[in-house]
Amino acid sequence: MSAAQGVFLGAFTVVVLAVVGFAAVVLVSARRIDGGGFVGVALRRMARSRRERAEAARWAFYAHRISGFGIFAFLCLHVVDVSLYAVSPSLYDDVHALYGTAPMRVFECALLVAICFHTLNGLRLLAVDVADLGLTASLRLLGGVASLTVVAAVAGSAVILGPVT
Amino acid sequence: MSGRTLAYLVVRLTGLLLAVLVTGHFAVTHIVHDVSTTDASFVAHRWSSVLWVVWDGLLLACALVHGASGVWVAVDDYVDVRRRRPWRSVLVAVTTLLFALGAVVLVVSAARSAG
Amino acid sequence: MMVLDLLLAIQREHDACIGFRFSCRVAMCGTCTLRLDGRSVLACQTPVPQDRDTVRLDPVAGLPVLRDLVVDTAPFWREWAKVTPYLVPHDGLTEPAVVTPDSDERRLIDASLDCIGCAACYSSCAVAAGSRDFVGPAALNRAMVLVADSRDAAAEQRLAVADGAGGVDRCHYVYGCSAVCPKGLDPAAAIRYLRKSRLKS
Incomplete structure (x- = not known):
């Protein structure tokens, strides 16, 4: 492993730790202060009446925030590693070789899930404001968002992980 | 129009643009081409086309503005009002630096590819 | 049996010191709000769930807790x-x-x-x-x-x-x-x- 790759992996670890830390902040504050974050109860509620299923919108908010931060944190690293191209193409190639490795491909699948969910949910929130959608309509859309995310994530992951499986 | 209303519109607008820009970017770099083929020669080829230079430039700007706005809002939610300023300053500084870096690299590389 | 009935029973039979607020008992005054299994409800109009053995009662979220289920509004x-x-x-x-x-x-x-x-x-x-x-x-x-x-x-x-x-x-x-x-x-x-x-x- 070259020095540049070592630096990249170090920075990447920092990014992952930052995202995990942020997720912890979101979920701990959820449990402590906002009446949310009770997983077992939430799962039980999803099976019941329409009003109870509103819990899904709360979890969508947590997921939207965590995925958004995750993408942004990775973006900070990504802008720098692509910028290496202007320093020297061989340096860029050296670091970029890591992106093709199996562990990084797994990360790329996680990134894909984050991107799909954040984009689709973001479009859903835009629809809420533009079309003045209430609780029921927005929950129906959320169902669509979740399904599409799963489909896109599975399909995309199959393509990304194909070369190493 | 207040700053906050402007920020609201900017987040939605950049979000809409990013839905297209990011999907395209990820599709090209991971799905259409396998990620292991996105080496320096791939970048050189890509940035010799005006379309991709503009696409990537717009992607850089929108992603940084949209992401920074999101983190700004998260800071507002988790940090007490009296302690927000240092967080906001760091956020703005990092975002500006990254944009400057990315823009310079893009312009320089595009010029090299063209020349 | 409503949650409010449950609280009054607890106060009568188990813990005379338990603190909670209520007034009208008919969902008009807005005093008896609390969280039942994480969900914010009025104690006087919410039935106690019959499908489990334990329920969790918390005071309302986001307001300073004075004692037990009583908050500073x-x-x-x-x-x-x-x-x-x-x-x-x-x-x-x-x-x-x-x-x-x-x-x-x-x-x-x-x-x-x-x-x-x-x-x-x-x-x-x-x-x-x-x-x-x-x-x-x-x-x-x-x-x-x-x-x-x-x-x-x-x-x-x-x-x-x-x-x-x-x-x-x-x-x-x-x-x-x-x-x-x-x-x-x-x-x-x-x-x-x-x-x-x-x-x-």
């Missing part, structure tokens, strides 16, 4: 006051205002008028409980009720609050408020209305 009312929550009539009117029952204005306002100030929405909002500078769904619902009223002259002040640091931009579409309102109000719709209104002004 002052921060909630402080936010409420920020939106000038009363009608400010126009000066110099010579004729009485006419608002017909079937007008759009009446239909919009009627749906949101019956707020009892129970803070269930505030407690269910993922944001109001956090940094304490979001005015909250109840206050914004109130603001909408008055902004939409043609007799009112203080719309600008209220829209300024809605557009301000603690206003509609702090709402993150969690819908906890509308899902939980014991009177069937829709603060989320009120917030959407205010978002549209500030774009027009």
Whole structure:
């Protein structure tokens, strides 16, 4: 492993730790202060009446925030590693070789899930404001968002992980 | 129009643009081409086309503005009002630096590819 | 058996010191709000769940706890006051205002008028409980009720609050408020209305 790759992996670890830390902040504050974050109860509620299923919108908010931060944190690293191209193409190639490795491909699948969910949910929130959608309509859309995310994530992951499986 | 209303519109607008820009970017770099083929020669080829230079430039700007706005809002939610300023300053500084870096690299590389 | 009955039974038979608030017992006063298994409800109108052995009762989220299930509601009312929550009539009117029952204005306002100030929405909002500078769904619902009223002259002040640091931009579409309102109000719709209104002004 070259020095540049070592630096990249170090920075990447920092990014992952930052995202995990942020997720912890979101979920701990959820449990402590906002009446949310009770997983077992939430799962039980999803099976019941329409009003109870509103819990899904709360979890969508947590997921939207965590995925958004995750993408942004990775973006900070990504802008720098692509910028290496202007320093020297061989340096860029050296670091970029890591992106093709199996562990990084797994990360790329996680990134894909984050991107799909954040984009689709973001479009859903835009629809809420533009079309003045209430609780029921927005929950129906959320169902669509979740399904599409799963489909896109599975399909995309199959393509990304194909070369190493 | 207040700053906050402007920020609201900017987040939605950049979000809409990013839905297209990011999907395209990820599709090209991971799905259409396998990620292991996105080496320096791939970048050189890509940035010799005006379309991709503009696409990537717009992607850089929108992603940084949209992401920074999101983190700004998260800071507002988790940090007490009296302690927000240092967080906001760091956020703005990092975002500006990254944009400057990315823009310079893009312009320089595009010029090299063209020349 | 309602949760309030349960609390009174606990107080009678197990722990005479347990602290909780209630008043009217008929979901009109907004005093007995608490969280049942994480969900903000009025104790007097919520049946105790029959499908499990234990339930979890918490005080309302986002307000300072005084004792057991009793909270200090002052921060909630402080936010409420920020939106000038009363009608400010126009000066110099010579004729009485006419608002017909079937007008759009009446239909919009009627749906949101019956707020009892129970803070269930505030407690269910993922944001109001956090940094304490979001005015909250109840206050914004109130603001909408008055902004939409043609007799009112203080719309600008209220829209300024809605557009301000603690206003509609702090709402993150969690819908906890509308899902939980014991009177069937829709603060989320009120917030959407205010978002549209500030774009027009």
